[in-house]
Amino acid sequence: MKESLIVIGNGMAGMKALEELLMRVPDKYDVTVFGDEPHVNYNRIMLSPVLAGEKSFEDIIINDRKWYEDNNVTLYTSEKIIGIRRSEKIVVSEKGRELRYDVLWLATGSKPILLPLPGNDLPGVLTFRDMGDVDQMLAASKKYRDAVVIGGGLLGLEAAHGLNLNGMNVTILHKADWLMERQLDESAGYLLKSELEERGMTIYTGADTKSILGGERVESVRLVDGTEIEADLVVMAVGIYPNTELAQRAELECGRGIKVNDMLQTSDPSIYAIGECAEHRGVTYGLVSPLYEMGRVLAANMSGGENKYKGSVTFTKLKVSGVDVFSAGSIEEGPEVEDLVFRDARKGRYKRLVISEGRLAGAVLYGDVDDGPWYFQLIKDRNRIDDIREHIIFGQSLAVGADSTDPLAAVSALSEDAEICGCNGVCKGEIINSIKKNGLTSVDDVRSYTKASASCGSCTGLVRQILKLTLGDSFEAPESTPMCGCTDYSHEDVRHLILLKELKVIPQVMQELEWKTPNGCSKCRPALNFYLLCAFPGEYVDDNQSRFINERVHANIQKDGTYSVVPRMWGGLTTAKQLRAIADVVEKFEIPTVKITGGQRIDMLGVKKEDLPAVWKDLNDAGMVSEHAYGKALRTVKTCVGSEWCRFGTQASMSMGIDLEKLTWGSWMPHKFKMAVSGCPRNCAEATIKDFGIVAVDSGWEIYVGGNGGMKVRASDFLCKAETKEEVEEYCQAFIQLYREEAHYLERTAPWIERVGLRHITDQIVNDKDKRERLAGKFRFSQQFVQKDPWSERASGGVDIHEYSALAKIG
Numbered sequence: 001m002k003e004s005l006i007v008i009g010n011g012m013a014g015m016k017a018l019e020e021l022l023m024r025v026p027d028k029y030d031v032t033v034f035g036d037e038p039h040v041n042y043n044r045i046m047l048s049p050v051l052a053g054e055k056s057f058e059d060i061i062i063n064d065r066k067w068y069e070d071n072n073v074t075l076y077t078s079e080k081i082i083g084i085r086r087s088e089k090i091v092v093s094e095k096g097r098e099l100r101y102d103v104l105w106l107a108t109g110s111k112p113i114l115l116p117l118p119g120n121d122l123p124g125v126l127t128f129r130d131m132g133d134v135d136q137m138l139a140a141s142k143k144y145r146d147a148v149v150i151g152g153g154l155l156g157l158e159a160a161h162g163l164n165l166n167g168m169n170v171t172i173l174h175k176a177d178w179l180m181e182r183q184l185d186e187s188a189g190y191l192l193k194s195e196l197e198e199r200g201m202t203i204y205t206g207a208d209t210k211s212i213l214g215g216e217r218v219e220s221v222r223l224v225d226g227t228e229i230e231a232d233l234v235v236m237a238v239g240i241y242p243n244t245e246l247a248q249r250a251e252l253e254c255g256r257g258i259k260v261n262d263m264l265q266t267s268d269p270s271i272y273a274i275g276e277c278a279e280h281r282g283v284t285y286g287l288v289s290p291l292y293e294m295g296r297v298l299a300a301n302m303s304g305g306e307n308k309y310k311g312s313v314t315f316t317k318l319k320v321s322g323v324d325v326f327s328a329g330s331i332e333e334g335p336e337v338e339d340l341v342f343r344d345a346r347k348g349r350y351k352r353l354v355i356s357e358g359r360l361a362g363a364v365l366y367g368d369v370d371d372g373p374w375y376f377q378l379i380k381d382r383n384r385i386d387d388i389r390e391h392i393i394f395g396q397s398l399a400v401g402a403d404s405t406d407p408l409a410a411v412s413a414l415s416e417d418a419e420i421c422g423c424n425g426v427c428k429g430e431i432i433n434s435i436k437k438n439g440l441t442s443v444d445d446v447r448s449y450t451k452a453s454a455s456c457g458s459c460t461g462l463v464r465q466i467l468k469l470t471l472g473d474s475f476e477a478p479e480s481t482p483m484c485g486c487t488d489y490s491h492e493d494v495r496h497l498i499l500l501k502e503l504k505v506i507p508q509v510m511q512e513l514e515w516k517t518p519n520g521c522s523k524c525r526p527a528l529n530f531y532l533l534c535a536f537p538g539e540y541v542d543d544n545q546s547r548f549i550n551e552r553v554h555a556n557i558q559k560d561g562t563y564s565v566v567p568r569m570w571g572g573l574t575t576a577k578q579l580r581a582i583a584d585v586v587e588k589f590e591i592p593t594v595k596i597t598g599g600q601r602i603d604m605l606g607v608k609k610e611d612l613p614a615v616w617k618d619l620n621d622a623g624m625v626s627e628h629a630y631g632k633a634l635r636t637v638k639t640c641v642g643s644e645w646c647r648f649g650t651q652a653s654m655s656m657g658i659d660l661e662k663l664t665w666g667s668w669m670p671h672k673f674k675m676a677v678s679g680c681p682r683n684c685a686e687a688t689i690k691d692f693g694i695v696a697v698d699s700g701w702e703i704y705v706g707g708n709g710g711m712k713v714r715a716s717d718f719l720c721k722a723e724t725k726e727e728v729e730e731y732c733q734a735f736i737q738l739y740r741e742e743a744h745y746l747e748r749t750a751p752w753i754e755r756v757g758l759r760h761i762t763d764q765i766v767n768d769k770d771k772r773e774r775l776a777g778k779f780r781f782s783q784q785f786v787q788k789d790p791w792s793e794r795a796s797g798g799v800d801i802h803e804y805s806a807l808a809k810i811g
């Protein structure tokens with residue numbers, strides 16, 4: 001008969017250890033898992049992106065029900081274990097279930113600290129630990145306005161960021177003198193505070209909370225100095241304590257956590273403890289990577305090994321999109337330690353390395369965290385750094401003398417056990433082995449086999465580099481996929497050669513690049529047409545015959561062969577005159593359907609092809625132009641009513657939207673391009689699922705890029721903050737131009753950013769002012785040639801008018 005293993009706690013540590021065990025000995029134990037949450041095992045660290053609206057709960061599930069079934073694991077959710085009868089080896093659940101174990105794992109995690117303040121039990125006072133808390137915060141953000149987060153550590157800041165993105169006015173109260181004081185030094189804490197304040201959050205440091213006030217619900221928070229801050233929601237994120245409740249009741253030896261030896265065994269040899277509830281050599285942990293190490297040791301031992309857990313060094317990353325913070329090891333100042341500091345105020349970068357006894361003891365990175373894994377490895381290895389001391393502050397490629405032009409030098413110098421994915425505890429060696437063993441060729445493959453980069457995604461670049469390093473030349477294959485069957489050249493090659501050889505018309509491109517077909521195909525012709533338009537604005541003459549039908553006729557063909565016509569309504573605004581003209585056109589041409597679009601425009605559906613020029617003429621006469629609703633071009637700029645009308649509005653979103661649309665309309669792009677402007681973080685214009693979205697905050701505008709609301713929804717990435725309208729316009733122009741110059745034809749901004757990485761975009765548009773200005777200038781230059789209404793040109797009979805003639809009726 002199989003031995004029975006019971007796991008109490010269906011969280012990250014317990015299930016990681018179980019995964020490792022099942023991988024080694026799938027049939028050795030009869031496994032039963034108890035979890036008191038209603039869910040299957042999910043990635044707790046990703047609760048912050050769920051709160052921020054960047055992920056859904058489904059995205060963060062680690063093991064779904066099928067996984068438990070496939071592995072013959074019996075799972076009881078919403079069932080708390082309330083007692084362990086050790087003499088009989090029986091656990092007892094709150095539902096009265098009693099089960100016998102041969103081996104018992106305690107993986108009960110931690111509990112959040114609720115400060116013993118008057119009013120801490122008022123409705124609206126929450127902690128941030130599980131999915132239930134996130135659900136409550138999201139519900140509150142829909143109904144209420146003011147949130148106070150007590151605690152400016154990792155969790156508090158992630159909660160504050162999420163609530164801010166959900167449109168709440170957020171105030172952070174932090175008792176220490178700077179944010180994340182346990183991980184950051186004062187300088188990095190200052191940079192972080194400025195960044196969060198720029199995003200519209202109010203931060204009090206040195207703030208001692210005295211009480212929480214309210215009646216039926218929380219109403220405010222009072223500080224010891226008498227300051228009172230309005231609050232409809234209070235989130236306490238002031239720390240955690242190991243959940244030893246059950247162990248204590250069962251009289252297992254406990255200190256701060258449940259005491260375990262190097263085999264992770266408690267004072268009862270049949271019972272093991274792992275995760276945040278365990279105390280090993282006097283230390284308890286609050287991050288996942290040590291818990292994963294514990295899981296591996298426990299699983300190895302239970303499948304016949306004799307491994308020892310020796311403790312872990314940890315590092316921290318903040319999951320606030322657009323804020324790069326890394327901290328590892330000991331960062332305390334003192335007479336025994338030396339500091340190396342590097343600052344780049346213009347780019348908002350800061351690095352501090354702490355050296356103790358000739359070894360790297362700690363690192364704090366703000367703004368540029370690429371070298372984080374390397375510093376972390378040096379801290380873990382504890383080797384002397386005398387040889388590289390002089391250059392260590394400049395990062396791995398300079399310090400180890402590697403070829404700084406070789407992008408793989410840094411990753412190749414990492415040791416096999418260097419941790420690449422902190423969220424899922426995956427090291428470099430594991431990724432390499434999996435690539436070799438399973439024949440993996442893409443980041444997606446690596447993700448599904450090893451889980452590396454499957455969570456917060458910040459290690460995607462490193463994973464891609466490891467793939468390149470392992471596969472060598474064969475990794476290049478997918479990147480140089482030919483544009484189509486007419487050529488062996490990739491999109492990048494073709495664009496590069498067009499510029500290099502100054503190829504200015506399609507036949508010349510085909511001739512010089514040895515096209516295999518005489519006239520190209522429906523894939524390469526539209527792409528070449530766009531690449532040439534982009535490369536030689538004002539010089540290249542658009543080739544209408546290389547365009548898809550909708551772009552040729554400037555209207556969207558419908559399933560019955562009729563067309564839809566959408567006039568531009570700048571920023572989503574209209575007038576009585578425009579509405580009257582639309583009504584007249586609808587009646588005159590007997591247009592069967594009139595519909596409001598998702599982008600705040602009016603769509604007339606069912607227009608006969610031969611009526612198109614006359615319909616356009618009437619619309620032109622009323623001052624309306626084409627909306628390009630059919631084109632790979634700027635579509636709509638959606639706006640909310642903003643401070644012009646809305647009582648919550650902090651900036652004038654309507655006029656910003658109108659101005660942006662007037663600036664950018666007419667521009668041809670690799671794919672359709674949508675924008676939106678919201679007047680406050682409530683984000684009624686849904687700006688964070690647009691290609692370029694702007695959300696107003698008290699001190700200016702937050703700019704987001706790469707969002708997509710289509711079949712595969714993608715929340716946009718935070719690009720940067722801008723204070724003035726002129727700055728927003730420059731960022732917008734530069735971003736569009738970079739997209740036009742670098743994306744493949746028919747590639748939306750979302751996959752483009754995922755392919756090249758957000759850092760590549762930020763480096764050129766945010767960090768490099770000259771490049772930004774150059775890009776914006778090129779965009780403005782090209783706009784002068786395209787801001788011509790295609791309808792008026794065709795309505796007047798000037799261009800390709802035969803396209804719109806009815807076919808002769810035969811018979």
Ligand SMILES: Cc1cc2nc3c(=O)[nH]c(=O)nc-3n(C[C@H](O)[C@H](O)[C@H](O)COP(=O)(O)OP(=O)(O)OC[C@H]3O[C@@H](n4cnc5c(N)ncnc54)[C@H](O)[C@@H]3O)c2cc1C
Pocket residue numbers: 008009010011012013014034035036037044045046047048079080081082107108109110128129130155158243246274275276277285286287288289291317319422
């Ligand atoms: C919002 C948030 C963000 C975080 N971000 C990061 C990060 O970026 N990086 C990082 O490394 N770490 C992060 N952490 C910490 C990380 O999530 C924890 O270290 C990790 O989840 C701990 O795993 P665990 O299994 O010990 O505990 P848990 O994941 O909490 O699992 C314990 C489970 O046991 C259940 N349980 C407890 N008692 C019983 C009982 N008697 N009967 C049945 N079930 C019981 C609990 O309900 C819980 O489901 C974050 C945590 C939070 C809350």
Ligand code: SF4
Pocket residue numbers: 640641642643646647648649650653678679680681682683684685
């Ligand atoms: S309409 Fe605009 S300003 Fe008003 S709440 Fe919505 S996003 Fe904010």
